[in-house]
Each structure stands twice: as C-alpha cells, then as structure tokens.
Amino acid sequence: MTGRFVGRSAVVTGSAGGIGLAIAERLASEGAHIVVTDVNGAGLETVAANLKDKGAAAVTTFVTDLSTEEGAKALLAHTLAAHGKVDILVNNAGGGVILPFLEHTPDTLRKTIDRNLWTTLWCCRVFLPAMIERKFGRIVNISADSVHTGTYSHAGYNAAKGGVNGLTTGLAFEFGKQGITVNAVSPGGVMTPDLRKLIDGDAATAAKVKLNVDPRVVMETIPTRRFAEMHEVAALAAFLASDDAAAINGQVYSINGGQWML
Template sequence: MTAPLQGRTAVVTGGATGIGLGITRRLLADGARVLVAALHTEELKRAYGELGDHRTGVDLAGHVGDLSQPGAGEDLLQAAVEAFGGVDILVNNAGGGVIRPTLEHTEQTLRSTIDNNLWTVLRCTLAVLPHMAARGYGRIISIGAESVRNGLVDHAVYNAAKGGVHALTTGLAREFAPAGITVNVVAPSYVRTPELDAGLRAGSLPDRLVHVIDRAVELIPLNRPGDVDDVAAAVAYLARQDSGFVTGQVLSVNGGSSMG
C-alpha cells in the first residue's frame, strides 16, 4: 500500500522540538520528505539524532534561521527547493509566546509574542504561495490555538497573535482555492510536550504557569492534556491529497474543551 504522502515534500517550521518534532516524525512515517526549520543549530542536531531512522539529505533536511525576519521565508523556500526540488506542504508550527497577565507584558514580550507566532506564519506563507500557485498544488497548515476560542487565563496577547493566524487562514483559503492550494489551521488545547513534561517533573516551571496549565486541563472533558501525536495526526490528514475539499477551517484538537 502506497504511503499517503509518498512523493510529497513538506516544510515544518519549529520542526525540531515539541509538537513540531512530532509532526516531522509523522509526516516522514507517511512517506513525505521533510525539511525541518529550526531556530538553532543545536536543536536541529538533536532532532537528527531522534530521527535517526531517516536519511539526512535523502528524505530529511534542515534549515536554521529566525523566520520572523524579512527575507527568512524566501531563504527557507530556497533551502527546500535545493534539498528536494519544491514544496508541496507547509506546516507553520514555529511559535511560542510569553504567557503572563496582560498588564505585566513589556514592549519586548509583546513584540516577541507577535513575532514568534504571527510574523513567522506571514513570512513563510507569503514566500511559498507563488511557488505553490505556479505548481497548481499546495497544503498550508498552521498551528493555531484553542485558547483563541476559550479565552484561557493569561493568554490575551498570545491569542492576539494566534487569532491573527486563524483570520489569515480564512482569507488565504478563499483567495488561493483556484490555484489548488488549501489553507487550514490545527488548533490544539494544552499539549504536554516532552519539554513541558520535563519541566513539570523537575518542578522548574513558575508557579503562575503551573496554575495556567491546571486551568487548561480542568476545561478538557476528556480530563487529560493532548500529546504531540494527537496534533500530528490532524496535521497529517490535512496534508494529504484526499483532504482537498477541506479549506479555510480551524480543526480543533482540544479534548472537547470547546464544542460547536
């Protein structure tokens, strides 16, 4: 049986750690060739070690850079073209916000939250759209946030950035549908990544963040956090050719914390 993504090339931003690494692993398992975009070389090296069954330079490649900066999206596209000849799937996973009460934000934390979560998506998406349109095919999947819907405590600024990603998606989906490109969001609730799990076990997380995590789990009817495989499965579906009638959607992976 042919793997569902056989012959396709994917770019996963923030693909070396956490949810992104889980997405990278799933897309590789489904037959895609994957370029992992990381912020630091050390992250990329660790990811290569964890993905040791895959052949670097054959079905796995990497790129390092700050994707919020001008020109970064074009550099990423060039790296993918040089490695694999093109991009069929873009997963906008790079992100990470400063989660704190709104009035405790500073100019620096405001900018970093918007840069990391919205500008990264804009830079990379705008870079690949002409490439995908010229090929007549594309899947763009951005990682949003359940907190945009449920107003999770201390997430207002983070939600401003992720809400922008949600809104960008619907506009692009309608505009680029005639070009054969679908654009969707996967919006997780609280996901217990290996990195976060390690911090909880070590007791090294700030008390305020532990409180936010506890509140997030209380809102989930399934009474557990999500894991990276839950999110990766949703991304893998939207990356497939047979998801082609799904566009402009926010697919909530939330354990039921919001419904309808």
C-alpha cells in the same frame, strides 16, 4: 517506502522539538521528504539524525529566523535546492511570552507577535508563489484554542494566534481556486515535555512558564479528562496535508478533548 506523502516535499517550521517535531516525524513516517527548520540549530541536527535513523526518505535542516522576510526567503531557497519543490508547509514556529497582559513590555509583546504571527505570515507569502506555479499546495497553520477560551496570561499570545486564524481563512478563500488549501490545527492543552513537568510539580518549569493556573485543575474541566498528546496533533496536521483532505479548506480544527465546543 509507502505512505500518503511519498514523493511530496514538506517543510515543518519550529521542528527542533515539541509539536513541530511530532509533525515532522509523522510526515516522514509516511514518505515525505522533510525540511526541518528552527532557530535552534543544535536541536535540528538531533532531529534530523533521529528521522534518518527511523528510515526517513530525505531530511535536511535549515536554521533561520522566520519572523523576517529574509529568513523565509532563505528557507524557500534551501527547500527548492534540496527537494526541487514544496508541496506542504506546516507553520508551527511559535512560542509566545506567556505573561499577564499588564506585565508585558513592548519587547515581550513584539516577540510574541513575531514568533507566532509574522513567522506564519512571511512563510505563507514567500512559499505561495512556488505552490501557485505548480497549482498544488497544502498549508497547515498551527493555532491555539486559547483564542476561544481566553486562558490566564494568554492575551498577547491570543492576539497573534487570532491573527493566524484570520490569515488562514483569508488565504484559503483567495488561493483555493489555484489548487492550494489552507487550514489550521488549533490545540487546547497538549502534553508537551514542559506541561508534563508542570503536572509533576517541577518548580523551575513553573517559574519559567507562569501559567498562573494548575494544569491538573484544567484537566478536570475537560470531558476526556486529559490533554491531547503531541502525536494526536501531528495526526490531524498530517490528515489536513493529505489528499484525503483535498476538499477541506479554510477551516480551523480544534483538538481539545471537548474543552471548548462549537
């Protein structure tokens, strides 16, 4: 197999579906040895089988809760046992409870912070020593452009993702001299399966997600008049994980069709 990641070991969190799956597929297609991890064990087995069917060099799965230090440590141990090293860490695990702020409870706020900030924080803290030892590492965090744009019902979620942005720049400054880069991909709207269902008018999905805004109306405000596709987000994450991006560090890259601009 040829590709930018031949001989590299990559961990993609939250990769049983959605953006995480798209990133795992992209890295595997370019030769990476992949660890896919999620709390959804059944989904991971399907993902691993599909990646192997597509010719992935090596794929292993690991089910764990990364919002705890113990879960992140167990993932690192699995990765080192399976592949001997870790070159690339993509912190995609997330999934906030999207609610109007005053409808949140202590439990829903805690879940939102746990899933989106603590998963990233613990994985970075646990995986960094192994990268420092080898003087090489690529960390790509998945943020969200709603941190900049606001967006209905996203205040709690944005608190977590804003923390991810701050963690990204802080770690980049601290560990860049040790051969490690830390960057973030910050999507706006992404055409996930759930978003497609919302656009198609699926009532069950609308009741579950509670966006309080019609995504078709949102699309009309985007200069490109569309949401990003998952494979486009994956392409940006793969670039930041590659040697082509070795001089890029501490950056938060929006991918949003121009919905929000610097």
